[in-house]
Amino acid sequence: GGLPESKRASEMSQLLGVHVSPSQVVQGHSPFRKLVNRFGNELVVAAGKGEPAAVMSNYGFKNVISLDEYASYFDNIDPLAPYKKWMTGQDSHEETRSKANVQSDRVHAAFVVSDPVDWSRDIQVLCDILRTGGLPGKQIGPQPHLYFANDDLDYQTAFPTERLGMGAFRIALESIFNRIHDNPLEYTSFGKPNPFVFKNAEDVLKEITHSHSNSGSHDFKTLYMVGDNPKIDIRGARQAGNPWFSILTRTGVFKGKDNHAEFPADLVVDTVEEAVDFILTRESTNQS
Numbered sequence: 001g002g003l004p005e006s007k008r009a010s011e012m013s014q015l016l017g018v019h020v021s022p023s024q025v026v027q028g029h030s031p032f033r034k035l036v037n038r039f040g041n042e043l044v045v046a047a048g049k050g051e052p053a054a055v056m057s058n059y060g061f062k063n064v065i066s067l068d069e070y071a072s073y074f075d076n077i078d079p080l081a082p083y084k085k086w087m088t089g090q091d092s093h094e095e096t097r098s099k100a101n102v103q104s105d106r107v108h109a110a111f112v113v114s115d116p117v118d119w120s121r122d123i124q125v126l127c128d129i130l131r132t133g134g135l136p137g138k139q140i141g142p143q144p145h146l147y148f149a150n151d152d153l154d155y156q157t158a159f160p161t162e163r164l165g166m167g168a169f170r171i172a173l174e175s176i177f178n179r180i181h182d183n184p185l186e187y188t189s190f191g192k193p194n195p196f197v198f199k200n201a202e203d204v205l206k207e208i209t210h211s212h213s214n215s216g217s218h219d220f221k222t223l224y225m226v227g228d229n230p231k232i233d234i235r236g237a238r239q240a241g242n243p244w245f246s247i248l249t250r251t252g253v254f255k256g257k258d259n260h261a262e263f264p265a266d267l268v269v270d271t272v273e274e275a276v277d278f279i280l281t282r283e284s285t286n287q288s
Contacts, residue, residue, distance in 0.1 A: 009022040028114075044065075131181050148170055221286075224244075
């Protein structure tokens with residue numbers, strides 16, 4: 001996540017050697033586009049690595065600002081900023097807005113688009129936004145809406161053990177917010193295993209199928225979920241039910257010899273390549 005679907009499609013096209021259209025790419029934050037009718041003209045803040053504001057702008061949000069830039073308009077909002085050596089010497093954000101306008105304009109929603117980089121600052125600033133009705137430094141007010149692209153507690157990288165993900169950031173933010181505010185944090189997570197994610201993916205596939213055919217609506221006999229996290233990927237596919245077929249790979253979080261006990265997949269393989277080979281063989285057999 002953190003990049004527009006167009007950039008991700010370009011990356012995948014180069015990697016796979018085939019053309020991948022942006023419409024074929026579904027990322028954790030892709031469902032945010034469905035909220036543009038609600039917040040398209042309102043001031044919203046986008047947090048996370050990469051280009052979170054560009055992502056939201058591509059979805060049609062006309063008044064979106066990254067949390068990085070938003071924080072830069074408030075003097076001393078991050079008391080630890082002078083001690084963050086990675087920030088020293090970096091060019092400041094280009095001032096595209098009036099400081100006074102930003103400080104007086106109410107934030108209506110905050111979107112955590114991708115994994116945040118600076119947890120201490122982001123938690124501080126989000127708490128400021130969420131406690132004050134979207135006006136940091138002002139009086140306590142109704143909480144603006146808060147959305148997370150996923151709720152993954154951890155994920156696999158090149159490091160031997162899992163790294164903390166957006167779900168861990170959400171837990172940290174929620175724990176702190178609930179200690180300093182009278183009302184508990186309210187939020188919505190769009191990521192797996194939320195069945196909405198699988199329904200959204202199915203809708204996208206139907207749109208693609210319809211664009212290449214004049215046969216009208218299309219019902220899929222089987223849709224395949226290939227993932228390495230039983231608690232997120234496989235659990236989500238199982239909850240979504242028909243027509244989803246789950247394939248668990250030993251390429252990341254899951255490394256077990258046998259199927260996962262709590263969230264067993266329909267099939268367990270060692271690699272993604274094995275999963276693709278299985279799908280192609282199975283579908284070829286079904287069509288013959």
